[in-house]
Amino acid sequence: MTTELKGRFGRFGGQFVPETLMTALQELNAAYDKVKSDESFQDELRYYLKNYVGRQTPLYFAERLTEYCGGAKIYLKREDLNHTGAHKINNALGQALLAKRMGKNKIVAETGAGQHGVATATACALLNLECIVYMGAEDVKRQALNVFRMELLGTKVVAVDKGSATLKDAVNEALRHWVTNIEDTHYILGSAMGPHPFPTIVRDFQRVIGDETRKQILQLENRLPNAVVACVGGGSNSIGMFYPFVEDEGVALYGVEAAGKGIETGMHAAAIQGGQTGVLHGAFMYLLQDDNGFVQEAHSISAGLDYPGVGPEHCHLHEIGRASYGTVSDEEALEGVKLLCRTEGILPALESAHAIYFAANLAKTMAPEDILVICLSGRGDKDVHTISAALGGDFA
Amino acid sequence: MSLLKDAILSVTAQGHKAFVPYIMAGDGGLDKLQSTILKLQQLGVTAIEVGIPFTDPVADGPTIERAGERALANGTTLRNVLETLSSFADELTVPLVAMTYLNPILAYGTEKFAQDAKACGIRGVIIPDMPLEESEIVHPALKDASIDLIQLVSLTSTPERIERLTKRSEGFIYAVTVNGITGARSSFALELDEHFKKIQTYTDTPVLAGFGISTPDHVKNFGAFCSGVIVGSKIVDSLALNDWTTIEDLVKASKTAAMK
Numbered sequence: 001m002t003t004e005l006k007g008r009f010g011r012f013g014g015q016f017v018p019e020t021l022m023t024a025l026q027e028l029n030a031a032y033d034k035v036k037s038d039e040s041f042q043d044e045l046r047y048y049l050k051n052y053v054g055r056q057t058p059l060y061f062a063e064r065l066t067e068y069c070g071g072a073k074i075y076l077k078r079e080d081l082n083h084t085g086a087h088k089i090n091n092a093l094g095q096a097l098l099a100k101r102m103g104k105n106k107i108v109a110e111t112g113a114g115q116h117g118v119a120t121a122t123a124c125a126l127l128n129l130e131c132i133v134y135m136g137a138e139d140v141k142r143q144a145l146n147v148f149r150m151e152l153l154g155t156k157v158v159a160v161d162k163g164s165a166t167l168k169d170a171v172n173e174a175l176r177h178w179v180t181n182i183e184d185t186h187y188i189l190g191s192a193m194g195p196h197p198f199p200t201i202v203r204d205f206q207r208v209i210g211d212e213t214r215k216q217i218l219q220l221e222n223r224l225p226n227a228v229v230a231c232v233g234g235g236s237n238s239i240g241m242f243y244p245f246v247e248d249e250g251v252a253l254y255g256v257e258a259a260g261k262g263i264e265t266g267m268h269a270a271a272i273q274g275g276q277t278g279v280l281h282g283a284f285m286y287l288l289q290d291d292n293g294f295v296q297e298a299h300s301i302s303a304g305l306d307y308p309g310v311g312p313e314h315c316h317l318h319e320i321g322r323a324s325y326g327t328v329s330d331e332e333a334l335e336g337v338k339l340l341c342r343t344e345g346i347l348p349a350l351e352s353a354h355a356i357y358f359a360a361n362l363a364k365t366m367a368p369e370d371i372l373v374i375c376l377s378g379r380g381d382k383d384v385h386t387i388s389a390a391l392g393g394d395f396a
Numbered sequence: 397m398s399l400l401k402d403a404i405l406s407v408t409a410q411g412h413k414a415f416v417p418y419i420m421a422g423d424g425g426l427d428k429l430q431s432t433i434l435k436l437q438q439l440g441v442t443a444i445e446v447g448i449p450f451t452d453p454v455a456d457g458p459t460i461e462r463a464g465e466r467a468l469a470n471g472t473t474l475r476n477v478l479e480t481l482s483s484f485a486d487e488l489t490v491p492l493v494a495m496t497y498l499n500p501i502l503a504y505g506t507e508k509f510a511q512d513a514k515a516c517g518i519r520g521v522i523i524p525d526m527p528l529e530e531s532e533i534v535h536p537a538l539k540d541a542s543i544d545l546i547q548l549v550s551l552t553s554t555p556e557r558i559e560r561l562t563k564r565s566e567g568f569i570y571a572v573t574v575n576g577i578t579g580a581r582s583s584f585a586l587e588l589d590e591h592f593k594k595i596q597t598y599t600d601t602p603v604l605a606g607f608g609i610s611t612p613d614h615v616k617n618f619g620a621f622c623s624g625v626i627v628g629s630k631i632v633d634s635l636a637l638n639d640w641t642t643i644e645d646l647v648k649a650s651k652t653a654a655m656k
Contacts, residue, residue: 014530016498018455020550020575022527023557162461163451175454180576182552278499279525280452292473293503295451 007196010319013312015195017282020179028186029197031102036204041101048093052126053083055090055208059216059373064343065360072226072366074359076346076376077213079237084119086349086378087209087237092119092188094205096127099186106185107131110174112139112167112233113304113351114146115378116190121155123188131155134173136166139303146382164297167233167307171281191234192311195282199239199312206240213373214244221371227252229359230375231351232325233269233305235314237377242323252324255314256358258300259327269298271310272318272325283312301330301390302350302383328354334390336360337380349378350386399519400443400491400544400567404602404623407442414442414568414604414624415615415650417631417643418495420463421446421480422472424636429477430484432635437490439647445522445626446481448474448496455524457579459629463636474500474509481516491519493546493567498526498533506534510541520544520567528561546570549595562598569603571595571622579629581608592621612649619650 007013015025035041049055057078066074079087092109099107107129111117117133124131133150137159140147150157163169171194178187192202210228217225228245230238232255245251260268268274271286278287280295288296288308298308317323328336333350336357340348348356352375359374366372380387404414417436421429436444449464449472456464474496481492494513501509501523513521521543523534528547538545544567549558552575562569573588574581595603605618606626618625627646634642 015527016525016530017527018524018550019527019548019561020552020572022529023550023552023554162465168452172452172454176457176577179455182575278502280499281454282525287499289499289503291503292475293500294468294473295499 009199009313009316012284012315013196013199014284015282016279016284017195018179020182021195024182025195025197027102032098032197032201035098035101041097045094045097049090049208053089053093054081056212057081059213059220062344065340066363068343069360069363071363071368072370072372073368074363075217075225075371075373077209077241077373079209079375079377080346080348080352080379084115084122085381086115086119087206087240088116088119088190089122090208090240091190091202091205091236092116092123095186095188095201096120096123096129099129099188100127102186104184104186105129106181107188108174108177108181108185109133109188109190110167110170111135111190112170112306113302113349114139114143114150114382115304117155117157118146118149120188120190121150121153124155125153132158132177134158134160134170134177136164136170137161138165139167142303142386143382166298167303168295168298175281191236192239192313193234193281193283193285193309199283202236203239203243203313206236207243209237209240209375210242210244213241217371217373224248224251225371225373226250226366227254227362227370227372228375229254229256229355229362229372231256231305231355231377232310232314233258233307233351234309235311237375239311239313241375242317246322253317253322254358254362255323255325256354257325257327258302258305258354259329260299260301262329263327267299268327269300269305269307270327271308272314273327275308280309283309285309285312285315301333301386302354304349304351305354326358328357330390332357334387337387346376347380348376349380350383352377353380398544398567400493401601403442403491404568408602408623413619413650414602415647416443416445416493416604416624416626417441418445418447418626418628419635420460420467420632421448421477422467422470423463423632425470426472426476426480429480434484434487437488439644441490441647442624443491443493445493445495446477448477448494448500450497450500453497455577457577457629459632460578463632474504478512478516481518485515485517488517492517493520493522494518495522495524498523501534506537510537510543514541514543518543520546522546522548522570524548528564548572551575551591558595559598562595562601565601568623569595569599569601570626571603571605572607573605573618574608578607581610589621596622612645615646615649616652624650
């Protein structure tokens with residue numbers, strides 16, 4: 001059972017932030033507690049999720065992928081069909097509405113792949129909030145399309161060239177911006193990480209994925225799935241998918257971390273599989289670090305998984321053995337992309353392709369009457385340059 | 397009993413203000429650490445805050461962040477800073493305060509850190525990413541080693557928090573003078589003197605002002621409503637330029653601050 005006592009999930013989580021942020025976190029916590037049980041807020045959120053985002057998203061039986069794998073029946077939860085092309089909008093919209101209720105009309109956010117940045121820029125345009133997004137300079141290069149989309153939406157994108165110039169450095173800058181502009185600014189954190197109450201807020205806004213899946217599979221199959229698979233960077237799509245199933249012991253939960261060039265090379269982003277416990281960005285969690293406690297760069301072909309830590313609730317689910325965590329390398333993720341393109345005509349995001357590859361192998365070990373659900377967290381249009389370059393093409 | 401508090405009170409008893417410079421250990425090489433600390437000591441500073449570099453210094457502005465990056469590039473770690481400090485601990489007459497993010501302490505081991513730090517002459521620790529609520533993770537080990545855990549009080553802290561933080565802070569209270577990160581600034585909010593008066597009503601532990609203090613005038617102005625100042629970015633910049641005149645002027649201002 002996942003506990004939320006004092007912002008902890010078992011021994012993970014907490015509020016390891018500068019004193020200047022403490023009052024803001026407590027305010028956020030109080031404001032969130034209020035809207036959680038406020039029907040008018042929940043109605044407003046539901047209205048936008050249905051009419052603006054396009055929820056609910058389909059739970060689609062992937063017949064040809066199932067046939068190809070020759071094992072369990074595979075369903076895809078189509079978060080790629082959301083407005084803006086990924087699950088990130090669920091949380092961005094929820095938090096933007098929350099910021100409005102708190103009377104804060106300026107938003108700061110970090111982004112890795114740019115999906116959370118685009119989602120936040122979208123929600124801010126919709127709700128007339130001023131928005132600034134910090135993005136690692138490396139990611140700005142890798143995800144030029146998303147940078148342009150954010151700018152079109154009226155958001156200011158700031159490239160961060162410090163440290164490894166990726167997601168972790170973007171989080172550092174977003175935190176600094178928030179500390180400096182605390183009076184009128186809300187930080188829309190994009191993953192189920194960071195200081196309490198963010199991991200809980202993000203999970204609650206993402207649990208719509210798992211809640212819908214549960215309802216849909218019961219309608220379609222009249223029973224719960226045997227296994228659920230989702231990719232894990234910070235871990236927002238996966239915790240959103242897992243959470244409604246945590247109490248269902250018959251449902252195996254699989255999180256897939258990015259093995260990059262291979263765990264043994266040190267060039268990976270698998271915090272649970274290849275890290276030790278430590279503190280970064282406000283939380284006690286598994287973390288890629290050296291013997292001196294210095295945070296190490298994460299490596300993944302997928303910018304959205306390129307983060308050296310992992311959300312505290314995942315750390316806890318791992319420690320108590322409720323969820324299992326595996327890894328998929330860059331090369332395998334590319335196989336996942338090709339597999340889904342060719343069997344189902346769906347171009348998955350590189351992040352989601354990690355889950356596809358892992359699930360395809362898992363399905364092979366399962367019986368035909370078993371059911372496996374994959375969270376297809378985003379679409380891959382943003383990744384075509386990266387995919388083309390990795391496959392030796394010249395489109396890039 | 398706190399060596400740090402005593403050191404500050406003995407300065408204010410003479411009608412002066414405490415002056416605590418911040419240096420980034422390993423900026424310019426670890427072999428510079430001894431001469432820098434001993435020279436600051438000679439100038440008559442009250443205590444010296446020794447920064448440990450970290451890969452993700454979220455509470456620091458560009459000046460200290462860059463100094464940290466230079467130190468990291470030199471191979472500076474918590475371990476070799478402590479080793480270097482211990483090599484001249486017997487020459488220290490002023491207390492040292494270590495400023496380090498939490499993760500390097502956790503990786504080093506909290507008990508071992510406290511014991512080794514004590515042997516180096518470290519009498520206080522500031523951990524900018526560890527608020528009071530999370531301090532149990534290191535406080536018992538520090539207490540065993542008689543090392544003060546210094547709390548930061550910010551402008552955004554609510555009155556109840558200010559009271560709690562002030563009462564729990566050991567050695568001195570680090571009053572953050574701006575919303576934001578470390579670094580030089582030209583202006584401060586006007587109601588700062590009220591803020592400081594309020595902090596001091598809760599305790600007899602001295603209050604030092606820090607973040608953004610960069611000129612002799614700042615030193616004098618802040619000195620008028622607290623026990624002294626911490627100067628970081630300006631010292632770091634001056635040391636990088638080997639500009640000791642600027643540092644001497646700042647220290648001198650603390651000795652005339654009470655006159656204002």
